[in-house]
Amino acid sequence: MDKGYFHAEVDRKRKPFTMVIPPPNITGSLHMGHALNSTLQDILVRYKRMRGYNACWIPGTDHAGIATQNVVERELLKEGKSRFDLGRKKFIEKVWEWKKKYGNRIIEQLKRLGCSCDWERLRFTLDKECSEAVTETFVKLYEKDLIYRDEYIINWCPRCQTALSDIEVEHEDEKGYFYYIKYPFKSQVAGRRSQVARKTTSDKRRATSDYITVATTRPETMLGDTAVAINPKDKRFKRLIGKTLILPIMNREIPLIADDYVDPEFGTGAVKITPAHDPNDFEIGRKHKLPEVRVIDTSGKMTREAGKYEGLDRYECRKRLLEDLEKEGYLEKKEDYLVPVGRCYRCSTSIEFLISLQWFLKVRDLAKPAIEVVKEGRIEYIPKRWEKVYLDWMEGLKDWCLSRQIWWGHRIPVYYCQNCISQVAGRRSSETIRDQAKRAISDKQVEPIVARKKPKECPKCGNRNLVQDPDVLDTWFSSALWPFSTLGWPKKTEDLAYFYPTSLLITGHEIIHLWVARMIKMGLELMGDIPFSEVYIHGIVRDKKGKKMSKSLGNVIDPLDIIAEYGTDALRFTLASSCAQGQDLQLFDEKFISSRNFTNKIWNASRFVLMNLKDFKPASSIQDLGSSLTLVDRWILSRYHRTVKEVTDSIENYRISEAAQILYRFVWHEFCDWYLELIKPRLNDGEIDPRSSILDPGKERKPASSIQHPGSKEVAQYVMYLVLEGTLRLLHPFMPFITEEIWQQLKKVTQLPSYPVTQLKNKKNHQTIKPSNRQTESIMISSWPELDKRRINAKIEKEMALVIEVTTSIRNIRSEMGPAPQKKIEAFLKIRKKDQLKTIDANATYIRNLARVSRIEMGP
Structure with missing residues (x-):
């Protein structure tokens, strides 16, 4: 983070990709819902960064008015005090002290999760910039007659008052x-x-x-x-x-x-x-x-x-x-x-x-354009079914009650003249000025003064004794401005002009109404544009039995406990591979264990590759190998490039779990289980001809060592290096910690020169990095693997599938017969098709080595 890899500046030569984090409450600790949401965002922002976008992921926290005030009030209660004992000013100071002590706890936990936010842009809904945006919004909407004060029936919490x-x-x-x-x-x-x-x-x-x-x-x-x-x-x-x-x-x-x-x-x-x-x-x-x-x-x-x-x-x-x-x-x-x-x-x-005098926002007029932009497709919900949920809600909206009778939050920018109050309310003999003001403010007849800052005098009578409305705004009011208040609005900043509208919002369905709809309405009203073009709605985290995780049910899994036991990458990969688009996800220990095992598999396979690259000198291009590639080399390269294509397509279409599962199958079952096993003899012996005849297994041709020789050690080294290096980059958005560690080890072994960070900020240079002759100083700033469609070969994949099938069949029979592991057996194969016979004959060495077969006979 200190190297600025995640920081984004305005660069007109590059296309921006912008996201704002749904700001977690300062009262909160990381829970599995946060972990899921943040992991999905991080996967996408790392992916876009690797694709050359100027990725800006803005982090921040929410002041959480009622929740935070409740927490601090409980602390005071332990001392036998209430907020009224302290008074408003000292109580607010107390809350700020609490925020300073505990408020960034969840930010540190997000960093531990690996979130690659632009931490230099960290925002808080009560910081100066956001507060200015809130005040400006209230005044603007009031001046447009969209905010009003009236007696109306409202929901009232007797506990939170x-x-x-x-x-x-x-x-x-x-x-x-x-x-x-x-x-x-x-x-x-x-x-x-x-x-x-x-x-x-x-x-x-x-x-x-x-x-x-x-x-x-x-x-x-x-x-x-x-x-x-x-x-x-x-x-x-x-x-x-x-x-x-x-x-x-x-x-x-x-x-x-x-x-x-x-x-x-x-x-x-x-x-x-x-x-x-x-x-x-x-x-x-x-x-x-x-x-x-x-x-x-x-x-x-x-x-x-x-x-x-x-x-x-x-x-x-x-x-x-x-x-x-x-x-x-x-x-x-x-x-x-x-x-x-x-x-x-x-x-x-x-x-x-209860019937109460409150501040309200007229939402029906604001809702009309917010409905249209979704119907017109300017904002797309993923999965699409959430559009109906959004539209149905927007059709029957009631005016939004904005005012809250608490102290922690954005105080409403409204003032009352005490002289005018006296004239309207009269003065009772036993009443203090403060009591009189409190009573009069709750009187609908008192004329409010709405202003960006406290006026010097009453515009009606010239009196200088003004008192501010004691209420604060609903916490969601400031959250509704999040996509543009974090970029400097109401000031016309370069950031705002470049990074707004944001690109994508990732969130859960439970706050479509609370937050998403309100951001759309505010963005259209205040910015004249949509706040984002896509909204990805992920599922709910459930336990093994399908029940929603909650403290009351005692089925909560703490992500920090999972990190401690299985590692951050295992947690992230479990979440990514489990969240099928539009579906809720069930989490339990077996899934975390599986991801931990996958992490170990990647680590062990990478160690094997690194140990066998000690004397390796990377070629300048795979094309230089010409006809030097064996069937298994061509097969793994075909499967690798097909994986690049499938993973890329899946991420582009927000099928994150599908991308993770594709990577799992390729890395574990193809690269590790088959390719690395198949090339071990070549790495150990230097030269083994896979095409030695089945009919004469003792006869193996060993020409002089050359990278041009099929089956040579150098060819195997190059291919496994190329595939590992590219696969690390595919895995990186999902598993940033282990991929970075292996990347650094790979650099030491290959001793390839690095692109400096300043060069990488140029999109053109970023896109032309070749893993075969250049390696970035960190995988975090490497490019996404390039797809070479010419390397995808269905015929090669079909031939290799036959070799794998034959080898697996012999292994299964061997397991049933139960011979000693070191003992070689003879095998008889029924092969009817000549092309299959040719494929098996050409790859006899692989079959004999992996199946521990001394001789293979074939017949119809």
Whole structure:
């Protein structure tokens, strides 16, 4: 890294290849999902670098607002303190101290994984450059009337004490109940409420002239009901529309209204409407101008509006309310039901729907061009099926709640004049200026001042006493700017002009909505261009049984443990070879062991080659050998170039696992198991003619040593050197550590001159490096192997396949017969085709040596 191999500068003569790393949270440690994502990115960026691209892979970390604040608050709790004890300024200082101590832990782990990022470009979402981009974006969008402040129903986490966007809420079905509750009509209540309430019915319509029955999974919210709704086309209830009901326990009058939203087939067909605590009810309430009674507060406790249940936790309230409903005869029954529960994505607390004054981003107008660029093919999803997931989501977007009621993050660039606040809110005698400001800021009537930096005075009244909005922006707001904020935007930098749009984004499907879609919208809106042209979506890491890895299931495999036991290259190769495009991958020890064994195989084979290259002088070109190549030489060269072609095609089409498997088969089963074994006699004896006749095995021709002689040691040395050197370069993106180590050893043995790094930065020189006469000082800056299609020979491969088949068959028979390993046997072959007979006769020595055969007879 200190030699600058991974650093990219603007170079108009070269084509850029740019990626931004999905920034991991500063609270995180490397997990297998990170390892998979980072390995895939590194494979591609190393490959592109070797292909001559000016590859720029930008690393960075995310400040992770809620997650980081939670971590630091837990640390304070151990000392018996809260963030409020410290105050905002000192708490933020405390978080920065924590970040300095632990925030780069995951960066060091990514380096250990071998990530070849441009580490000189390391970014943090709260650094100066990114913060300027965030402020500029907010102001621009506000000035275009895309950001607004309003009271709306939002997801609220009582534990984190902040609003959450819809896609920050994780939904799961949990065992619960449907509670059937009777709502009596006003006309039947006066003077005989209890008798009517206790009256039962077998009428499945759940409605009589006395009451109507509604079903709910959250009975505690009924304390805030302001209506009951039915479908206007529902004949069962049509005659009752407009009548007045009495809210049980609370004795509040509420109307029976009609709305098309109600599904007549769901529950009883009658729905309780709680505008302050349900998103759908909120919309119905606004439509029908219903009151919004708030019975649950931000801590999840019941408010004064809840009557005698005030101060109770929401779930304790549910318990007591159900007891009271049953006692009063309003609880008709309860049924088992799988209840969809939304939980905070950070702390898993069940969220509440609350009406709150928040900042929102209008996303529908931004979504239109973001939909078009995918439909038009300007942005391609790989695999293509993820396009539908993206488009379906984009069609039904709600405005994005941007504000978060925490302290760690990008503070909203909005200010309020305290003089104007006083005029709007008035001053209470017992209220401090700070309390007054806090109350007034939450008042929709107060006019906000949106500015890139704190104004010197109020533009309305000239007062200089301004206070900033206490909320911060959703963490994903800064992440949405990542492809261009990391390149200097809003400044018009050379980097931005050259490296943007980026080339490729690699990520998991779970953040298509959280991150990918938002980057596309922001890129189009602020840059006028797409942020990337391709999005590769990889699968989820699962265990041996196919279950998603999670701490709660206890099936997590720590990548750092795998590195310690099997090595980094083994981990990387396992991930690469297991991640079939578009499929989830299952990981278990046997896979890591297999990759570790493959690493050992490469190492041992390379040691063998290096030991046999001590007196080797590389030829200038393979063409110089002319007719000196034997069948096995031509075969391995054909297989090598076919492997170059297949691996290249696979990587270009993001079939990474396929490329890894092709390399595995070639290296293990062809180069190591066959070619190196077949040439051992040539390396040991100097000259062995593979064409010695089967009919006369004792007669072997040994002409004078020459590189032009078929079967000579020099030919074998050259071919195995050429194949090893090229194969190391094919393997390098997958296994950077072992390939670099062997590369350095190969340099020492061959003593080839190196290209200096400064020369390699020129694309032309980079592409013309010949392994036969030049070797780079590091494999990291070597070129990708060149494909010579002329060397691919199907006829040669077919002939060699016959030699391998015959040798394998004899070995299998030998194994069944069980002779001593050193004892040679005689073999009889039935050969009907003359061309096969000719091939076997021409390569008799190989068959006899590998199968330990003294004589081979052939017949029809």
